[in-house]
């Protein structure tokens with residue numbers, strides 16, 4: 001059973017808090033995983049009472065009717081405040097002290113930054129100035145009988161991606177964080193690291209002896225990572241238009257997907273073992289010079305995007321990105337990784353496809369081999385699972401070859417029991433486990449790559465090409481593969 005805790009969410013009325021964090025906490029509550037004594041404080045600009053804020057969440061999530069919602073909602077509080085004004089933070093001190101008193105202990109405080117990244121430095125500054133970053137403070141010395149206590153046990157900070165806007169701002173943010181907190185207090189969140197299928201990749205690759213010998217440039221032709229979304233930006237215009245697809249998910253989720261394929265076996269299944277392996281894979285991605293961006297990266301914006309709510313009428317923000325990357329390791333040298341992600345496309349799916357070299361023609365050339373042979377598909381969503389496409393002889397008198405898929409899905413094998421990524425990550429933060437959180441060196445390498453692409457785009461003349469909604473995105477993304485005699489699968 002977890003000890004009582006305090007969670008302060010900055011950006012409490014934002015999409016992330018409402019649609020990811022609160023539902024994850026409610027679900028953990030219903031499963032009995034976070035106990036009954038905890039305090040969730042939403043910090044945001046609009047005036048709400050505690051009840052109004054909880055009510056607003058219940059409305060938005062349609063959880064009012066859930067018999068357990070009221071018991072959960074009793075733990076929800078609200079603090080009105082502007083990120084750049086001290087008043088809200090000062091009132092927060094009183095509120096948090098009150099919770100400590102109520103329980104009679106110095107409670108663990110988790111500050112969760114779920115705002116657009118532009119606010120992070122301001123919030124950090126005020127956390128430090130108000131001494132909120134120091135936890136319960138000297139008033140609590142009695143409880144430790146005068147011994148200094150490790151504030152890391154009491155204060156933790158979670159920061160959502162995108163961690164900065166580019167390499168420079170990411171470094172600045174990191175420096176500021178390390179001036180205020182110890183590394184073990186800092187949780188840099190990329191929720192894709194908490195996804196079940198992503199975690200399974202380590203087990204799948206390194207616990208099964210049959211895959212490791214073929215997981216290399218001798219056997220693999222190329223890798224495709226596809227994340228197509230049929231939805232647009234919805235109500236997130238204010239956040240998204242200032243960020244764009246490359247920063248929103250390219251620098252983080254997509255590169256993490258790549259890292260799970262490209263990484264070497266971790267030295268140990270430990271926090272640093274796994275983080276080292278991930279960081280090394282990202283470090284090994286071949287840089288793209290700004291002047292080469294046109295050759296390796298395609299961007300696009302869906303038609304009608306500029307008419308979306310909270311989007312600038314002349315916005316040049318990309319809603320689609322496709323990239324061709326290389327990972328310069330012995331294992332993958334010169335093997336292309338094609339990545340694409342976009343909104344308002346033909347369908348909704350995310351998967352990784354490992355396309356193996358075709359050797360069928362050695363024996364069966366005259367019988368006609370399928371265009372693509374063995375493909376290992378790791379479906380991240382919606383149907384989490386793994387599939388292997390193999391070539392078989394189709395039944396009949398004549399020799400004719402076709403492909404079939406051998407599949408495993410989580411749902412069929414394990415029922416509905418997939419753990420939501422935010423539930424997993426919140427429990428990890430409360431439990432002090434940093435394995436599934438980004439380390440600074442990992443972020444620095446990913447930002448180096450992404451910042452060069454952003455610089456390349458800045459140097460390019462002309463508007464972002466647009467693409468028709470409900471299609472597969474800009475045609476240049478097809479050309480990216482066709483130049484290499486390949487096709488998106």
Ligand code: BG6
Pocket residue numbers: 191248249
């Ligand atoms: C977020 C991005 O990090 O991840 C969103 O900001 C994206 O743009 C979302 O839609 C997808 O998360 P999930 O867990 O629903 O796949």
